[in-house]
Amino acid sequence: MTVTVTELFLVAMLIIFTAPYLVWRIGRTDHWAPLVVVQIIGGILLGPGVLGAAFPAYYQSIFTPEVITALNGIAWWAVMMFVWVAGIELDLTEAWRRKRETGITAGLALAVPLLFGAAAGLILIGWGGWAGPEGQAWQVVLGIGMACAVTALPILVLFMEKLEILRAPLGQRILRYASMDDIAIWGVLALILLDWERIGRQLAFLLVFALATWLVRRLMERIGERDRWYGGLIWLAACGLAADWAGLHYMVGAFLSGAVLESRWFNLKTMDNFRDTILLAVMPVFFLSTGLRTQWDMGGVAVFGGAALLLVASVAGKLAGVHLAGRILGWAKGEASLIGWLLQTKALIMIIFVNILLDKGVITNAAFTALLLMAVGSTMLSIPMAKPRLARLKAETG
Incomplete structure (x- = not known):
């Protein structure tokens, strides 16, 4: 069964929003690491230097070039609005x-x-x-x-x-x-x-x-x-x-x-x-697209x-x-x-x-x-x- 780019993109989005939030909420890190900091750290951990090195096949199967291109487009516009x-x-x-x-x-x-x-x-x-x-x-x-x-x-x-x-x-x-x-x-x-x-x-x-x-x-x-x-x-x-x-x-x-x-x-x-x-x-x-560059x-x-x-x-x-x-x-x-x-x-x-x-x-x-x-x-x-x-x-x- 072939997995579509749309499905891979939504898997990536699911990871992006779920993992840092659960760490922040369950770990009660707000005093020393607010959610924004946990999201940045999550981006680093999900990047090629950590997740990609530990599980290269898994990493490459989700973060394909097509998915990364789609994520980058969202990231560019998000950070432009923020600035x-x-x-x-x-x-x-x-x-x-x-x-x-x-x-x-x-x-x-x-x-x-x-x-x-x-x-x-x-x-x-x-x-x-x-x-x-x-x-x-x-x-x-x-x-x-x-x-x-x-x-x-x-x-x-x-x-x-x-x-x-x-x-x-x-x-x-x-x-x-x-x-x-x-x-x-x-x-x-x-x-x-x-x-x-x-x-x-x-x-x-x-x-x-x-x-x-x-x-x-x-x-x-x-x-x-x-x-x-x-x-x-x-x-x-x-x-x-x-x-x-x-x-x-x-x-x-x-x-x-x-x-x-x-x-x-x-x-x-x-x-x-x-x-x-x-x-x-x-x-x-x-934050994730930043982590992917580490x-x-x-x-x-x-x-x-x-x-x-x-x-x-x-x-x-x-x-x-x-x-x-x-x-x-x-x-x-x-x-x-x-x-x-x-x-x-x-x-x-x-x-x-x-x-x-x-x-x-x-x-x-x-x-x-x-x-x-x-x-x-x-x-x-x-x-x-x-x-x-x-x-x-x-x-x-x-």
């Missing part, structure tokens, strides 16, 4: 109003771990096997450094909701810092991907994008919210296509398409529900060793940067430590970032796997380390 929403939610007006505090904190929270990560990257590329076929040394080092500096704004929102500080003044401060770093992430990515052979296309994209943004913003101000959602998705697809054509990658276009829109044009509750629906219904497919070509010891070095650089750099900002700005005792640990959340945005570096051949599969492990470890540390510090801060401030 689009993250761009819309950036509150640049409030950040500008408090520009000194935001600039110092966001700058140090990004620059210090970037330097620590870049130093770790220099050590790693000295071993060999970490730079991709299209990656120059400066691109690899800057890419690894930026991956260590990233804070995943959407996951940070989920974590602060869990800690019940999202709408509090402290939570809004932390969102401003992370928002500024989000903008820097995409700026650095554009620099890494700058292609002198396609510079004409990239300049054309920026010019046309500026004109189109002016037209789209005028249109958005004149139509109802329901039409804004539909028009926004059309705008998302167009920007993703144009950015990819220009050689900047469709994810750069996705972020820009959201960043130029105003969050006040969309109902906040609807925005939260839309983001939650994406996380629930389609982002698990992106490789252990250099051997497990080398990959895990690289991941451990990157984790130390990432955590130490972020904490050092935030503590320095707290000392300059005169924060209350305990604030810098709490903020530093909350800004450790790296899953999603960092995974998107390193997926792009892998797509463009800047890093190897081994480097991608080590960075992915670092992101998971850093994110898993965030809540367990932040929760007791938040309790102490509340007790001290009354």
Whole structure:
């Protein structure tokens, strides 16, 4: 009896949604590994490096090239929508109003771990096997450094909701810092991907994008919210296509398409529900497709060793940067430590970032796997380390 591609696809979807959910619910992992983290780990375990190595025949019978192509299509659109929403939610007006505090904190929270990560990257590329076929040394080092500096704004929102500080003044401060770093992430990515052979296309994209943004913003101000959602998705697809054509990658276009829109044009509750629906219904497919790209070509010891070095650089750099900002700005005792640990959340945005570096051949599969492990470890540390510090801060401030 022949199994159809549709049947194999639905078997894969069944695995994607069932296995991580059961682990999360039965194992009660929410304190140290929220569902999103379990889904990312599940993607790694279901990939060729673990399931594929242990049961190659079983793995190849389900995750055929046709099934992987179908899953990738869903994953591409899912992550584009997710990044689009993250761009819309950036509150640049409030950040500008408090520009000194935001600039110092966001700058140090990004620059210090970037330097620590870049130093770790220099050590790693000295071993060999970490730079991709299209990656120059400066691109690899800057890419690894930026991956260590990233804070995943959407996951940070989920974590602060869990800690019940999202709408509090402290939570809004932390969102401003992370928002500024989000903008820097995409700026650095554009620099890494700058292609002198396609510079004409990239300049054309920026010019046309500026004109189109002016037209789209005028249109958005004149139509109802329901039409804004539909028009926004059309705008998302167009920007993703144009950015990819220009050689900047469709994810750069996705972020820009959201960043130029105003969050006040969309109902906040609807925005939260839309983001939650994406996380629930389609982002698990992106996590699996990410896991399918993990490789252990250099051997497990080398990959895990690289991941451990990157984790130390990432955590130490972020904490050092935030503590320095707290000392300059005169924060209350305990604030810098709490903020530093909350800004450790790296899953999603960092995974998107390193997926792009892998797509463009800047890093190897081994480097991608080590960075992915670092992101998971850093994110898993965030809540367990932040929760007791938040309790102490509340007790001290009354």
